[in-house]
Amino acid sequence: MQTQFTEAQLQDARTATSATAIRQCVHCGFCTATCPTYVLLGNELDSPRGRIYLIKDMLENQSKPGPETVKHLDRCLTCLACMTTCPSDVNYMHLVDHARAYVESNYVRPWPERLVRRLLAAVLPRPGRFRFALRTAGIARPFAPLFRRIPGLRPFAEMLALAPKRLPRALPPPEPLAGQARGRVAVLRGCVEPVLRPEIQAAAARVIHRAGFDVVPAPGEACCGALVHHMGRVDDARAAARRNVDAWTRLLDDGGLDAIIITASGCGTTIKDYGFLLREDPDYRDKAERVAALAVDISEFLTRHGPTAVTPRGITVAYQSACSLQHGQKVTDAPRALLANAGYTVKLPAEAHLCCGSAGTYNVLQPDIADQLGRRKAGNLAALDADVVATGNIGCATHLADRMQVPVVHTIELLDWATGGPVPPRLRNTLNKPRDNHVTAREPS
Numbered sequence: 001m002q003t004q005f006t007e008a009q010l011q012d013a014r015t016a017t018s019a020t021a022i023r024q025c026v027h028c029g030f031c032t033a034t035c036p037t038y039v040l041l042g043n044e045l046d047s048p049r050g051r052i053y054l055i056k057d058m059l060e061n062q063s064k065p066g067p068e069t070v071k072h073l074d075r076c077l078t079c080l081a082c083m084t085t086c087p088s089d090v091n092y093m094h095l096v097d098h099a100r101a102y103v104e105s106n107y108v109r110p111w112p113e114r115l116v117r118r119l120l121a122a123v124l125p126r127p128g129r130f131r132f133a134l135r136t137a138g139i140a141r142p143f144a145p146l147f148r149r150i151p152g153l154r155p156f157a158e159m160l161a162l163a164p165k166r167l168p169r170a171l172p173p174p175e176p177l178a179g180q181a182r183g184r185v186a187v188l189r190g191c192v193e194p195v196l197r198p199e200i201q202a203a204a205a206r207v208i209h210r211a212g213f214d215v216v217p218a219p220g221e222a223c224c225g226a227l228v229h230h231m232g233r234v235d236d237a238r239a240a241a242r243r244n245v246d247a248w249t250r251l252l253d254d255g256g257l258d259a260i261i262i263t264a265s266g267c268g269t270t271i272k273d274y275g276f277l278l279r280e281d282p283d284y285r286d287k288a289e290r291v292a293a294l295a296v297d298i299s300e301f302l303t304r305h306g307p308t309a310v311t312p313r314g315i316t317v318a319y320q321s322a323c324s325l326q327h328g329q330k331v332t333d334a335p336r337a338l339l340a341n342a343g344y345t346v347k348l349p350a351e352a353h354l355c356c357g358s359a360g361t362y363n364v365l366q367p368d369i370a371d372q373l374g375r376r377k378a379g380n381l382a383a384l385d386a387d388v389v390a391t392g393n394i395g396c397a398t399h400l401a402d403r404m405q406v407p408v409v410h411t412i413e414l415l416d417w418a419t420g421g422p423v424p425p426r427l428r429n430t431l432n433k434p435r436d437n438h439v440t441a442r443e444p445s
């Protein structure tokens with residue numbers, strides 16, 4: 001795509017990176033076929049190619065974006081399916097991240113949107129606040145139908161619908177490994193996952209221990225910054241990244257680390273990109289690259305280091321490949337191979353490349369598209385007639401669980417079970433039920 005950025009504009013490193021990405025696009029349109037919003041809405045401006053044109057126009061003219069441009073950019077799920085499809089290696093992720101930051105600085109959203117976004121940015125990345133908000137959601141729940149009728153307040157209704165009626169008990173961090181360890185790793189605690197599903201990181205710690213590695217805490221580590229980054233709040237994302245880089249660097253300098261393991265693939269995509277996110281910060285660039293080089297998805301780590309002895313459980317798993325894992329990190333085979341090697345029969349749904357609609361805060365901010373994609377994904381998974389759905393991202397797990405009869409668990413919970421751990425809590429009650437009762441997609445609550 002031809003660009004007309006001026007020399008002065010290209011002095012800015014972010015504009016120069018975006019100009020390179022835009023020039024790489026040859027307008028072939030291959031990406032449109034795998035873009036969920038184009039597949040649903042059929043509008044060129046809701047396709048990757050259309051969004052690249054919008055971004056080019058906005059950045060070249062240094063113009064204030066209008067509501068139409070913002071609408072089409074907001075509808076992008078950042079699922080990155082377009083990057084998997086693109087034959088020209090356009091780095092759409094960096095391009096849309098820059099565009100979102102530009103919109104955040106140059107566009108005044110209507111006040112209800114500003115309020116919702118501020119609330120999400122203030123609450124979700126902080127587990128203490130998030131837990132408190134979920135505990136108090138019951139008080140506001142009766143107002144959900146009212147919020148749903150007022151367009152600007154609809155996201156509040158979606159937030160209330162997503163809040164679980166009962167919050168699981170917080171679990172303590174893992175004990176040090178008894179006996180000699182092969183090495184030591186850090187596991188990202190993060191923000192949302194340990195609040196909504198503490199069993200995931202507990203299962204991960206058990207499997208890592210069985211592989212012979214100690215899990216060490218990283219004081220000061222917190223949310224990876226992905227949630228705020230996707231809302232265009234790049235300074236908040238950089239602050240989160242610096243906090244985590246500091247926490248892991250302290251461990252690296254004092255005893256070393258074999259890996260930084262991530263169980264939520266949305267976080268993994270962001271942490272692996274910390275070097276790019278902090279590339280303009282001379283104090284952090286090298287440290288961020290060092291940390292990013294050690295970041296691995298739990299499935300990548302276990303492919304290298306175990307698990308070994310397994311007890312096949314004789315059930316069928318529908319594997320839902322999270323976009324952040326398959327498109328963002330290009331980790332496609334590892335989780336399926338681990339499940340198959342652990343004795344599970346693994347099935348893949350039709351349209352496995354299409355996003356389920358969760359996408360961080362997308363299901364709150366774009367509830368209609370998120371719901372359409374969620375139902376479509378749930379239908380494709382239910383057609384597999386499996387006993388359980390496994391996925392590698394907390395967002396997909398919660399979004400799909402609300403739309404399926406069959407339990408949705410994290411891949412690591414099944415690997416833990418097959419290597420000596422307990423039955424995943426969400427599977428416990430369904431294993432002995434007749435199959436007809438738990439294989440179909442259902443209406444979301």
Ligand code: SF4
Binds near residue numbers: 080081
């Ligand atoms: S990231 Fe996903 S939704 Fe956004 S343009 Fe690419 S394929 Fe479409």
Ligand code: SF4
Binds near residue numbers: 027089090
């Ligand atoms: S597939 Fe790549 S090169 Fe082709 S239109 Fe899409 S972004 Fe541009």
